[in-house]
Amino acid sequence: MKENKYYTIYHQLAEKIENGEMEAGSLLPSEHILAEQFGASRETIRKALNLLSQNGYIQKIRGKGSVVLDVKKFDFPVSGLVSFREIAESSGKAWRTNVHELVLIRPDDALARQLKISGKEEVWQVVRSREIDHENIILDKDYIRKKFVPSITRDICEISLYQYFEKTLGLVISFAKKEITVEKATEEDYKYLDMGEYNHVVVVRNHVYLDDASLLQYTESRHRLDKFRFVDFARREHR
Structure with a gap:
């Protein structure tokens, strides 16, 4: 065909x-x-x-x-809402998600401020490393409000949270506010990532909102410096 x-x-x-x-x-x-x-x-x-x-x-x-084009780095869209699974599958390379933590917590003051909630509301804490071509190059730390997501399993975390949110729970993810910084690697980065000679990571912080403007999730995604380029598409407005 x-x-x-x-x-x-x-x-x-x-x-x-x-x-x-x-x-x-x-x-x-x-x-x-x-x-x-x-x-x-x-x-x-x-x-x-x-x-x-x-x-x-x-x-x-x-x-x-x-x-x-040079394809040694993976394109990470700055403005789009794209899951790791979508990026990995489009690369055509072998990939895997390793789940290190899946626990229900009461947020401390800093996390409660990020999620704009009280410290009494329960939150899912998910820590995952992302492996492409047998190297762990992303560390994702997700904090998800239990109010919108009553339950999560390790299998779901390994496959795709977004797929579960949208296809199974029927949540409509609308937009995210992003902040991108370069920061010194932490002990956690060295523990879960194959850092090699690198001592800094690119950190993408996401606040993900539903279509009614409710804040669903706060994510800290930590990327090895040499493996990604952060891309966007901009169109010039002609006046």
């Missing part, structure tokens, strides 16, 4: 880019040449190239062609 064909071509080209057969900065062959190589139509090739572009493998430049 045509759909399977362009996915097959996409994965073959993506693999060549990832393993260095196609170097960053080089040009992909033209659509005509690729169509001959893969025995496919130009339309099928175009779909495969569009998928490569969407997932950050190539940049299409008018009059020049498709330029191979």
